[in-house]
Amino acid sequence: MPDLENPFQETLIQRHRAESCTVVIFGATGDLTHRKLIPALYNLAVDGDLPPQFKVVGFARRDKPDDVFRAELEESNKKNSRQGHDAALWSSFGQSIHYHQSEFQDVEGYKSLKTLLDSFDKERGAPANRLFYLASAPEFFDQIMLKLRESGLNEGAGDKFSRVVCEKPFGKDLKTAQHLNEVVSQTFHEKDTYRIDHYLGKETAQNIMVLRFANLMFEPLWNSRYIDHVEITCSENLGMEGGRGGYYDTAGALRDMVQNHLFQLLSLVAMEPPTGLSADAVRDEKVKVIRSLRRWRGAKEVAENVIRAQYTAGSVDGVDRVGYRQEDRVNPQSNTESYVALRLYVDTWRWQGVPFYIRMGKQLPKKATEISIHFKNPPQIPFATETMNGTSNSLVIRIQPDEGISMGMLSKTPGQSLLLQSVKMDFRYSSSFGKASPEAYERLLLDAMSGDATLFARRDEVENAWTFIDEIEHAWHNEGEQPPMCEYPAGSWGPKEADELLHADGRAWRRL
Numbered sequence: 001m002p003d004l005e006n007p008f009q010e011t012l013i014q015r016h017r018a019e020s021c022t023v024v025i026f027g028a029t030g031d032l033t034h035r036k037l038i039p040a041l042y043n044l045a046v047d048g049d050l051p052p053q054f055k056v057v058g059f060a061r062r063d064k065p066d067d068v069f070r071a072e073l074e075e076s077n078k079k080n081s082r083q084g085h086d087a088a089l090w091s092s093f094g095q096s097i098h099y100h101q102s103e104f105q106d107v108e109g110y111k112s113l114k115t116l117l118d119s120f121d122k123e124r125g126a127p128a129n130r131l132f133y134l135a136s137a138p139e140f141f142d143q144i145m146l147k148l149r150e151s152g153l154n155e156g157a158g159d160k161f162s163r164v165v166c167e168k169p170f171g172k173d174l175k176t177a178q179h180l181n182e183v184v185s186q187t188f189h190e191k192d193t194y195r196i197d198h199y200l201g202k203e204t205a206q207n208i209m210v211l212r213f214a215n216l217m218f219e220p221l222w223n224s225r226y227i228d229h230v231e232i233t234c235s236e237n238l239g240m241e242g243g244r245g246g247y248y249d250t251a252g253a254l255r256d257m258v259q260n261h262l263f264q265l266l267s268l269v270a271m272e273p274p275t276g277l278s279a280d281a282v283r284d285e286k287v288k289v290i291r292s293l294r295r296w297r298g299a300k301e302v303a304e305n306v307i308r309a310q311y312t313a314g315s316v317d318g319v320d321r322v323g324y325r326q327e328d329r330v331n332p333q334s335n336t337e338s339y340v341a342l343r344l345y346v347d348t349w350r351w352q353g354v355p356f357y358i359r360m361g362k363q364l365p366k367k368a369t370e371i372s373i374h375f376k377n378p379p380q381i382p383f384a385t386e387t388m389n390g391t392s393n394s395l396v397i398r399i400q401p402d403e404g405i406s407m408g409m410l411s412k413t414p415g416q417s418l419l420l421q422s423v424k425m426d427f428r429y430s431s432s433f434g435k436a437s438p439e440a441y442e443r444l445l446l447d448a449m450s451g452d453a454t455l456f457a458r459r460d461e462v463e464n465a466w467t468f469i470d471e472i473e474h475a476w477h478n479e480g481e482q483p484p485m486c487e488y489p490a491g492s493w494g495p496k497e498a499d500e501l502l503h504a505d506g507r508a509w510r511r512l
């Protein structure tokens with residue numbers, strides 16, 4: 001029997017019982033819908049997790065009949081579905097997909113959408129919940145919110161909810177994020193606003209809280225007495241493929257990945273135990289971490305603690321790559337970073353003096369995201385330290401790929417002499433559970449349909465993260481003296497200045 005007094009017991013209970021729902025995707029002909037959203041919904045259908053009488057409506061500007069839209073989505077599902085593509089299953093799932101043509105600013109299109117949704121409810125014999133997914137370019141968010149309000153679609157049918165899911169980027173600085181938040185809040189309550197950060201939907205990111213708070217052996221050591229430093233690395237072996245240069249050049253590594261995904265990972269590692277698993281209990285603790293980040297202000301502090309860089313021509317996986325400034329749709333004089341490394345401090349009792357190093361880069365040697373926790377050495381070591389190879393204990397959480405956790409510890413090497421060597425205890429999702437983890441979007445879509453906002457960013461989380469990021473962006477782009485833009489060849493592990501950032505503290509980045 002679950003212990004209902006214990007808030008964590010909720011983990012043992014099936015949390016997802018979504019009621020019948022219609023999902024409306026704005027920007028339905030775009031890449032996200034084809035590569036992520038429809039394959040995620042299809043895989044939920046394969047697992048029998050979709051709510052009953054489910055419907056999805058694609059809202060976009062181009063004119064096309066339902067069957068053409070379905071056929072296009074089927075083609076991309078074949079390429080992108082995690083669990084393959086079953087023609088029979090698709091043909092029944094495909095029937096739930098509809099297309100609705102309208103300009104984003106045309107209120108008539110929203111009124112006819114309402115008529116369509118009402119007709120679905122009539123077929124079902126009862127109103128269903130409604131989820132509006134903003135997968136369009138962010139410049140249309142204002143219009144869409146306004147028209148949803150004008151057409152009354154934000155009010156929900158009967159006693160059913162109407163919710164909005166906002167894709168990233170959620171603003172490009174504090175001001176634009178606040179504006180967006182204002183616009184959204186005029187149409188939907190905060191409790192019905194779901195800001196996607198797909199890193200939170202990753203199985204391994206969800207496991208961080210379980211690792212920390214369901215195992216007694218880690219938490220007593222999880223503080224500045226025992227932890228020397230923490231590294232979070234996100235390395236990507238791609239550049240500006242698929243025409244991304246246009247967007248990316250207005251964002252850069254700090255805005256594109258650090259403000260959202262990597263700060264979310266940082267929060268999960270550094271947060272205090274929440275008092276329960278409600279969305280607000282968890283997010284209250286996460287936002288405290290972001291608020292406690294020591295701010296870097298002005299060119300000097302930023303230069304000392306944050307390294308920015310662009311890739312120059314090189315080769316990744318044996319393939320020649322052009323430099324960042326030569327990429328399609330990138331300004332040849334661009335001042336946007338494709339790599340960033342930061343030294344951060346979380347100024348709380350628990351983390352006093354423990355540096356958190358974060359690095360993210362495009363065109364690095366491989367795709368990998370991991371968090372490594374590096375423990376201090378024992379206070380007194382009875383072995384000759386030169387036999388230790390300089391390694392202390394570490395705990396590595398592999399977010400992707402090869403999801404898992406490994407623990408590094410020193411062991412005696414077999415033989416007559418007392419030589420110590422670092423060995424690994426390894427947990428791999430693939431071998432322990434024998435099945436692939438769901439894609440992040442599967443979990444997040446299901447959560448949004450069933451009303452669980454725990455894995456979505458709250459307004460104050462987003463705004464506090466921007467407050468921190470804005471100071472760095474300001475130092476980088478102000479009129480006066482600016483911290484340098486460093487360089488690294490594509491296919492290398494980043495600029496030498498990022499290595500020096502750690503060397504200055506007597507440390508080095510973990511080799512991936």
Ligand code: BG6
Pocket residue numbers: 168236256257369
């Ligand atoms: C997106 C960024 O949010 O996340 C991309 O805009 C980045 O630039 C991507 O490549 C990384 O996601 P994942 O799941 O592949 O690590």
